[in-house]
Amino acid sequence: MSPRVTLSVAAGTLVLAAGAGAFALAYADEQPPALSDSVARYTAPRADRDGSLTFTTDVTASSGVKNVKVLxxxxxxxxxxxxxxxxxxxAVESATCEPSDDDTARCTYTVPVTATDADASPSGRWHIAVLATADDGSSTLDPEAAGFTVE
Structure with missing residues (x-):
């Protein structure tokens, strides 16, 4: 093979590799937010104090976390x-999110539960639905991100 053909093949390979890398980076930026380590904790109210519902999740979004809604x-x-x-x-309430690294935030939602609230709520299994929206507008909906039981 002549040196010119070898150089052209090598240059073409570099262009293809660079193009594939740029595509992979562009594709990675377009990924919707990802939820992980989602946990719900319910504490029933007692005569001397209110209870609470606390939900936490880690949200990863390469463009940043804009909002996390919890139901x-x-x-x-x-x-x-x-x-x-x-x-x-x-129309539901938002969690409070604090960055934990460059593209991940720890989001927490806490609400008090009074005895009146508990009496008006059905007993049994409950689920937490989460809508996470990234700064780039992409979103992820998990209708059953975590669960808890009301007795």
């Missing part, structure tokens, strides 16, 4: 038939 819903409700949608999640 607790009972398994024996109308939502069990159809699961919460992104539209359902638009």
């Amino acid at each position: 607790a819903w009972p398994e024996n409700s109308s939502l069990a038939q159809r699961k919460p949608t992104a539209k359902d999640m638009s």
Whole structure:
């Protein structure tokens, strides 16, 4: 093979490799947010104190975490038939998120539970639905990110 052909093949290989790398980087930037380590903790109220519901999750988004919406819903409700949608999640409360590294945030949602709240809530299994939105507008909906039991 002539040196010119060898040089052209090598240059072409570099261009293909660089193009594949750029595609991989662009694809990585377009990934929706990912949820991990999601945990719900429910503490029932007692006569001397309120209870609480606390949900935590780690959200990873290469463009940054814009918002995390959280909805607790009972398994024996109308939502069990159809699961919460992104539209359902638009009006619910947001978690508080603190960065834990360059592209991950630890998000926490806590709400007090009074005796009146507990009495009005159905007993049994509950789920936590989460809608995580990244700064680039991509989002991930997990209708059953975590669960807990109300007795």
